[in-house]
Amino acid sequence: MHDGSFTSASVTDRLAALFDAGSENMLSADSGLRLTAAKIGSRQVLAAATDPALDKGVLGTAECTDLRRIVRLALETKRPLVLLIDSAGARLDEGLAIQGALRGLMTELLDASLAGLPMIALLGRNVFGGASMLAFAASKRCYAPGTLLAMSGPRVLESAGGGSLTTVRTSIGGLSRCRHGDAECLLDDTLPAYAAALHQWVKRLPTRPLPDTLDHERHLLGMRLGKTNPPATAYIVSSPETGSLSVSGRASIGAADALKFATMVDATQAPMDLYIDCVGHSLHMADETLILSQYLVHLARTLRRHAHRGQQLRLRIAGEISGGIYIATAGAASSVDIAPGGSVRTLPQASLNSILTRPDAAISNASADFAHYVELGVADTVSALS
Template sequence: MNAVLAAPFTSAPVADRLAALFDAGSDSLLPAESGLRLARATVAGRPVLAVATDPALDKGVLGSAECADLRRMVRRARQTQTPLVLLIDSAGARLDAGLAIQGALRALMTELLDASLAGLPMIALLGRNVFGGASMLAFAASQRCYAPDTVLAMSGPRVLESAGGGSLAAVRDAIGGLARCRHGGAERLLDDSLPAYAAALRDWVQELPTGPLPDTLDEERRMLGLRLGETAPPPTARFAGRPEQGTLRCGGRACVGAADALQFAALVEQTQTPLELWIDCAGHSLHLGDENLILSQYLVHLARSVRRRVHRGQAVRLRIAGEISGGIYIAVAGAASSVDIAPEGSVRTLPQTSLSSILTRPDAAISNACAAASDYVELGVADTVSAPV
């Protein structure tokens, strides 16, 4: 066997990954404004579009330029009804970009949710590391493929370790490919080789229907509820209001976990009228129990639930009444019809304790600082700012 083809997928350069996946001689690179590799090609004779992060470039992080390129490719795939192949090996968002990355991720999440709900076939082929916003990108796809040593979570291993998740080795085992694949559904564990990933992609393409993929959101909610079982961390968010009358509040400065996200999604479905969401949450959970359940999937499920309402003509207005950060912001702000921030509200990249454990430079606090009201609108983090009461 060719030595290149025998190499592990998760350690192969991005150019070798792309070359191994497509029909020989069919791929051509497309212009990019970021560190992403964009390509069109054929797989088993069927045209596909592909986006690949490059882990050799600053751990494959997603900055504003990467988010813009991704949005453009998702939109092109929808317009041409072409399956989208996502090669993701990324430490997540470019956190030292400050608040701007939240606006970029919000816009990207909106594009991904619209594509998913329209039935666009998307497959995520995962490399060594998939964290934060990159993990939410993976769960917007209709199928995920990864190797035993892939680590996939909303929060990186060192953040989970510092939050009390046990040793670093134990944390990595809990969020690795062998643990993830046990949940079944759209999860698929592969041998860590270029031929195995190429075969999985070929099988996926050949099994695709001729039309859009069906809506599986309701079945996903049932499956995620069963997964919670008796082992999930208890909900920490407080919900109030009357969803059937168009208002729902999620507060308590909680860190939203899997059970919270699923309850939130169910409450959103309880009304067929325009809905106003008021949120005051610190961010997403850092509890290893939530990551065992694949927190990213629960957050993306919540986002799809909110966005499906919007697609059905039921406006959802998000009001940020307190603090919000991380995955819960990306999920709900990306799904809402509009986002308004109250004078006392704030959006941060991550809770400061998490950011400090990732960024050790003195500018970590600065990049996470609260912005002026006009900055939220200019950066796309919110659409409007409420006038002081």
């Protein structure tokens, strides 16, 4: 094995460096992902890798389908799952189809996580959007100092008032991320360092499913919030007598909102209707510094744990919703309904405005015809046409 940079290496070299020599068995894929079965010592593992050389490793509907397939295979065969993620996020030119695909993928990942499937995310140079949520669905993350990990990309955050591009990159880089939580691991940017970290992780894995660490994570996320005390921006109201929880104000959902939402859901064991009317996830630098993706996935895991325990959680989209908060809530809910006046969009409009300044951007943020929501997997039912 040579000592080259992991984040600069090709996906082929990354895979070759990680597993026992000659043990790789490439699996069929219908997307740009590399899927493989391999060995680390005496342990059989499965791996899925994005290829940053193919359109920045973006996740389209085909990639989501392949990822869902390998997650299921890992559960069925009780093999740990290794995720090599180097991705600009969702394939936005697929419109709302990618939102439906990411919803289905999030459901699969949440179910696997709650079932105790060991998953490790080895991160390359860039991990944004839906790819960042994929990383935080794993039980451990490893990355290099130069890795950029955030719900929104650096230029979007810069345009939203996050400071200079250099400041933004510093705030969302590996040196900043590794300070948060015991599931984070900063590595030297070399192929041997990533291989050693993976081998050590596999060696320490128990033979039984991983325990539920959601409550411990809640404690850590609350402590992190307490150090900066960012204000909640959404209006979240619980009505136990009607069994509903509403998120309104057409605000963006930040870290404080996501944690408050999760805490309020945990406070009731009755069936709930979740009414959401907000523009999407936050673009504020303060939320990204806290690692917004982790708070959104924590909210999703909280919701899905209630669904696993038999509590019906019906998501009713009563206004506009987009981006990470849609993926988190729709992926976790028992069912999703588009209520009168509701619509799903690809991204928060402010985020899209920044992306559209790129000459290669060909993205539509229009909501689909109501008849297509169910077909695309964005919702399960549409309660009324408008």
